[in-house]
Amino acid sequence: MANEMISRQLKALSDPTRLHIVEFLARECCGKASVLEDGGVIGATAGEVCCHVTGAEQITSTVSHHLHELAASGLIEMTRQGKAMVCTVNLNALQNLAGYFGEMAKGECSEGCCC
Amino acid sequence: MANEMISRQLKALSDPTRLHIVEFLARECCGKASVLEDGGVIGATAGEVCCHVTGAEQITSTVSHHLHELAASGLIEMTRQGKAMVCTVNLNALQNLAGYFGEMAKGECSEGCCC
């Protein structure tokens, strides 16, 4: 396998709920994902993510599981902020995926090719 | 869900064997994926794909299943050429995935955002 990390991230994104979470953090969460000057992080809490994705008022064990799966694959980051967990998307990981598919889309031979 | 097609393709690529197949067709199959002037297609046969991915001498039912899953999601195309099925990767689909992640990697608000 070319890239273990890529494979794991694609597996994480193969679940519609998890894909939805990443899209929410990246595109529908304006001003809520940034690093403060004191090193702190401001972003959507796990509960807010859950609310948006499932409509539940507080985080469910299922969404908690999905968030940790996404964090384990490197697609998001979670840090504790008081009693809440704050989630931010890892834009570098998304850019890396974009590059992976962009390279393949060229359809050019790699070093493993016969030519 | 933003894009049904994207979700289905990511699900297809979440299996390591299928990811391997796509990588093979895109990067390690030089000169074997092109459209001839008579409209015919030249590419790797299902058996060749299977040989490369699993080492089996002829196609297995498992790889056949994976190929059809990839075709159903639009990531590859299969056409019959005599008694063999010829497989070609859909570079447009890969480019589309690259664009999808590239857009998200910008971290900008979409129309669904609160702002």
Add this chain to the structure above:
DNA sequence: AAATCATTTCGTTCGCCATCGAAATGATTA
């Protein structure tokens, strides 16, 4: 038509994982 080659369909088995509710943990506030 018969034989052969390439692939697919069928039916089964098995393991992984999404989901759920309830109990436990971590952190803050009163």
Add this chain to the structure above:
DNA sequence: TAATCATTTCGATGGCGAACGAAATGATTT
């Protein structure tokens, strides 16, 4: 410390899908 809030862990259930072997289909050659 007690109470409350946010999240996680635990344990169980159910369903999807990857893998496999055998039989069936499609296409070519003799």
